[in-house]
Amino acid sequence: xxxxxxxxxxxxxxxxxxxxxxxxxxxxxxxxxxxxxxxxxxxxxxxxxxxxxxxxxxxxxxxxxxxxxxxxxxxxxxxxxxxxxxxxxxxxxxxxxxxxxxxxxxxxxxxxxxxxxxxxxxxxxxxxxxxxxxxxxxxxxxxxxxxxxxxxxxxxxxxxxxxxxxxxxxxxxxxxxxxxxxxxxxxxxxxxxxxxxxxxxxxxxxxxxxxxxxxxxxxxxxxxxxxxxxxxxxxxxxxxxxxxxxxxxxxxxxxxxxxxxxxxxxxxxxxxxxxxxxxxxxxxxxxxxxxxxxxxxxxxxxxxxxxxxxxxxxxxxxxxxxxxxxxxxxxxxxxxxxxxxxxxxxxxxxxxxxxxxxxxxxxxxxxxxxxxxxxxxxxxxxxxxxxxxxxxxxxxxxxxxxxxxxxxxxxxxxxxxxxxxxxxxxxxxxxxxxxxxxxxxxxxxxxxxxxxxxxxxxxxxxxxxxxxxxxxxxxxxxxxxxxxxxxx
Amino acid sequence: xxxxxxxxxxxxxxxxxxxxxxxxxxxxxxxxxxxxxxxxxxxxxxxxxxxxxxxxxxxxxxxxxxxxxxxxxxxxxxxxxxxxxxxxxxxxxxxxxxxxxxxxxxxxxxxxxxxxxxxxxxxxxxxxxxxxxxxxxxxxxxxxxxxxxxxxxxxxxxxxxxxxxxxxxxxxxxxxxxxxxxxxxxxxxxxxxxxxxxxxxxxxxxxxxxxxxxxxxxxxxxxxxxxxxxxxxxxxxxxxxxxxxxxxxxxxxxxxxxxxxxxxxxxxxxxxxxxxxxxxxxxxxxxxxxxxxxxxxxxxxxxxxxxxxxxxxxxxxxxxxxxxxxxxxxxxxxxxxxxxxxxxxxxxxxxxxxxxxxxxxxxxxxxxxxxxxxxxxxxxxxxxxxxxxxxxxxxxxxxxxxxxxxxxxxxxxxxxxxxxxxxxxxxxxxxxxxxxxxxxxxxxxxxxxxxxxxxxxxxxxxxxxxxxxxxxxxxxxxxxxxxxxxxxxxxxxxxxx
Numbered sequence: 001x002x003x004x005x006x007x008x009x010x011x012x013x014x015x016x017x018x019x020x021x022x023x024x025x026x027x028x029x030x031x032x033x034x035x036x037x038x039x040x041x042x043x044x045x046x047x048x049x050x051x052x053x054x055x056x057x058x059x060x061x062x063x064x065x066x067x068x069x070x071x072x073x074x075x076x077x078x079x080x081x082x083x084x085x086x087x088x089x090x091x092x093x094x095x096x097x098x099x100x101x102x103x104x105x106x107x108x109x110x111x112x113x114x115x116x117x118x119x120x121x122x123x124x125x126x127x128x129x130x131x132x133x134x135x136x137x138x139x140x141x142x143x144x145x146x147x148x149x150x151x152x153x154x155x156x157x158x159x160x161x162x163x164x165x166x167x168x169x170x171x172x173x174x175x176x177x178x179x180x181x182x183x184x185x186x187x188x189x190x191x192x193x194x195x196x197x198x199x200x201x202x203x204x205x206x207x208x209x210x211x212x213x214x215x216x217x218x219x220x221x222x223x224x225x226x227x228x229x230x231x232x233x234x235x236x237x238x239x240x241x242x243x244x245x246x247x248x249x250x251x252x253x254x255x256x257x258x259x260x261x262x263x264x265x266x267x268x269x270x271x272x273x274x275x276x277x278x279x280x281x282x283x284x285x286x287x288x289x290x291x292x293x294x295x296x297x298x299x300x301x302x303x304x305x306x307x308x309x310x311x312x313x314x315x316x317x318x319x320x321x322x323x324x325x326x327x328x329x330x331x332x333x334x335x336x337x338x339x340x341x342x343x344x345x346x347x348x349x350x351x352x353x354x355x356x357x358x359x360x361x362x363x364x365x366x367x368x369x370x371x372x373x374x375x376x377x378x379x380x381x382x383x384x385x386x387x388x389x390x391x392x393x394x395x396x397x398x399x400x401x402x403x404x405x406x407x408x409x410x411x412x413x414x415x416x417x418x419x420x421x422x423x424x425x426x427x428x429x430x431x432x433x434x435x436x437x438x439x440x441x442x443x444x445x446x447x448x449x450x451x452x453x454x455x456x457x458x459x460x461x462x463x464x465x466x467x468x469x470x471x472x473x474x475x476x477x478x479x480x481x482x483x484x485x486x487x488x
Numbered sequence: 489x490x491x492x493x494x495x496x497x498x499x500x501x502x503x504x505x506x507x508x509x510x511x512x513x514x515x516x517x518x519x520x521x522x523x524x525x526x527x528x529x530x531x532x533x534x535x536x537x538x539x540x541x542x543x544x545x546x547x548x549x550x551x552x553x554x555x556x557x558x559x560x561x562x563x564x565x566x567x568x569x570x571x572x573x574x575x576x577x578x579x580x581x582x583x584x585x586x587x588x589x590x591x592x593x594x595x596x597x598x599x600x601x602x603x604x605x606x607x608x609x610x611x612x613x614x615x616x617x618x619x620x621x622x623x624x625x626x627x628x629x630x631x632x633x634x635x636x637x638x639x640x641x642x643x644x645x646x647x648x649x650x651x652x653x654x655x656x657x658x659x660x661x662x663x664x665x666x667x668x669x670x671x672x673x674x675x676x677x678x679x680x681x682x683x684x685x686x687x688x689x690x691x692x693x694x695x696x697x698x699x700x701x702x703x704x705x706x707x708x709x710x711x712x713x714x715x716x717x718x719x720x721x722x723x724x725x726x727x728x729x730x731x732x733x734x735x736x737x738x739x740x741x742x743x744x745x746x747x748x749x750x751x752x753x754x755x756x757x758x759x760x761x762x763x764x765x766x767x768x769x770x771x772x773x774x775x776x777x778x779x780x781x782x783x784x785x786x787x788x789x790x791x792x793x794x795x796x797x798x799x800x801x802x803x804x805x806x807x808x809x810x811x812x813x814x815x816x817x818x819x820x821x822x823x824x825x826x827x828x829x830x831x832x833x834x835x836x837x838x839x840x841x842x843x844x845x846x847x848x849x850x851x852x853x854x855x856x857x858x859x860x861x862x863x864x865x866x867x868x869x870x871x872x873x874x875x876x877x878x879x880x881x882x883x884x885x886x887x888x889x890x891x892x893x894x895x896x897x898x899x900x901x902x903x904x905x906x907x908x909x910x911x912x913x914x915x916x917x918x919x920x921x922x923x924x925x926x927x928x929x930x931x932x933x934x935x936x937x938x939x940x941x942x943x944x945x946x947x948x949x950x951x952x953x954x955x956x957x958x959x960x961x962x963x964x965x966x967x968x969x970x971x972x973x974x975x976x977x978x979x980x981x982x983x984x985x
Contacts, residue, residue: 067969139880161927168919176911181904188896
């Protein structure tokens, strides 16, 4: 495999950090937003510029500094990282547009701080995507936790304080309490932290030790919200909606599952996981979260909380897919990172647009809202289809591959879990859409007059919905990347 | 010139201290510049020495040309060169930051303050460079006495009592140490470290040597506030005036850890300390206790400065535990943490000094809304806090890396658990403070564009040192691999696994 030493991965990480002082020092709102866009577009272009080579099987690598042999701050762009970076950087552009509509629409305070930390969080996300070893990943993982704290607690009221506390307790507590010691034990055992194709621990013979490390790392990356370390996610919904949208449907939670995918493939390796039957253990842990998450989502009346529990359950699809250890299952899991991102961000955008347009947060208050905001609700429908996994949306393919994966791995119980959960997904999303459009005039809480949210809010959500549809017809690029990642 | 660095390092501040106290009668405004020049010279000599030691190896200096073991020898290897750079730079940076608040809080005692300050720094640097156990005692007393006096300069209601308490316990500690070296002198007839080290091995099994070791260690443990001998520290550091506490807190205890390491490495030798005595595991457990109790006691505090003092107690446990793990990783971690902890404690105490400069008190209820009022200071505080918690790439993460690796290698999982526990408690401690400063008072500006002009920061001469230290947290973190490989590992004694 060809490896190009290039500074581009570092640039992709740094470009949004560099934007922070510019954003902070801008006096005019429009100039400030211009810097955000400039950084977002630059970041996207840098990522895209590496795409063709990555598709050809080339990797980019850059070592920033070596702390110890095998433990350096090093970037590596491979197909898996590229897939994630592509999703995160493209959605940052869209979310920036949406943030403008949302934050100005609600006349939020401290907008400069908001945009600064948003940029910082994106740097950390790309840093995780391009990490070549566990130390680098850990560094950016922690950076993301801290950069998102001021975003989650943006409102600075008692509720935000409570949620922020919960957020940090879960996220920092697990990463310091579980990931850090596990990382040091791995380093002690192998003398390296580098992600390798066969897994660093491939030669370890002690099953007890490997199991312990696996559990520590699996639960330690609590951003993946595997139960019982999920409670921070619904709490973090107190954040402004664009934050929930990008960070809690895309960046933060996907960083969690991405880290888990990385450690399963790069630290443990498929070989040892299947020979010790640990893949199955992870499958059961994930399927518990899938089902319980979906069931709890059913009972939530606050739209953002319902979305949050849906996210908890969907994240475990990705973990489940990779833990199946069969090529199709792993591909499905990895592609689900992208498909779920576009679907879920649409749903969050819609929730935010409804809040900006009408001030409503609860599903029971949204009966007949399709009459007032038809475009928003149509997009919501598309997003919901994608998350449920129905055609004609991109989500269909990732679910399809996951199902194929369960068959390939001969894991019948997992097949049942997937199908059951899809039904539950439909049960908690479709009534929202149904009630929004099809209700009698007496039931309807909104007049028959079209009045959408601000254009900066509506355009992004239409765009992400369209992309979700588009991915049904052209999912190739993500599948190519996932195929290469699995083939490694 | 450069061959005189070891002595200039000490004598320049020593003589300057007298000049300053003289000047305070004549022209008070000159006190600060003289102190600045004196400590600047020390920093210059310390850095020069570090490079020289890196270049040519151990540097020996014989006072007045007297040959050891009769004369006093200063002996600088990489270990004390590193500590020396840390001590002198911390003292210099804090001196700059101290100027404004000294000017405001006790202008009439300015001369005394600077004289004591320079003398204190000189004492610590002397302890670091000396290769003579009795000379070390003398310099230790200089540093301690000046520290007592600096602490007593604080608010008249509590500071004198806290200082007096420190005087009593500190004197007990010094006596223990003095008795210990007395025994050594009886047994070997020498006070020179290298000489003692060469004479001791045949009599390792003598009871007198054992007693000497125990007395020295107890004395040093009292002086470094190793739990449960820490009781003097929290009040003394809390009630000391801020410009003084922000130099005493980062340095005094750390230099005492250095003394412990020096005694183990160069006087009693690791062979005696680890193999003849077998006390390593017991001391590691005591260190665990220190770490856990320090953290828990910190949790009970409602005053920012006092909370930090208990964190120091906990951090001392890190270093003592790392040393007594008895392997290269643990010892590297302990030595690296001397440097790192000095920087991060300085960072936090400078931030406290800045806050106190604006809001007078640093009880938790006084910290409300500080992120709006003093954003830069709070950014510095957060940097220090992250380093204490151990978030990469700050230096605190890397010393924890070595310490935990050492614990894994030694199979001391209790120590690893204690380190992780204290990191988790540190999250609680610092984010509790950050929460108060960030969320309270309930923001009346919510929903309104922020007004400019509520920012009320301290003067630049206080702000720049804080930012410099905050940045150095990250720079030292980035270069910690280099520091360990090129400076720390070469000084570790041979035969340590």
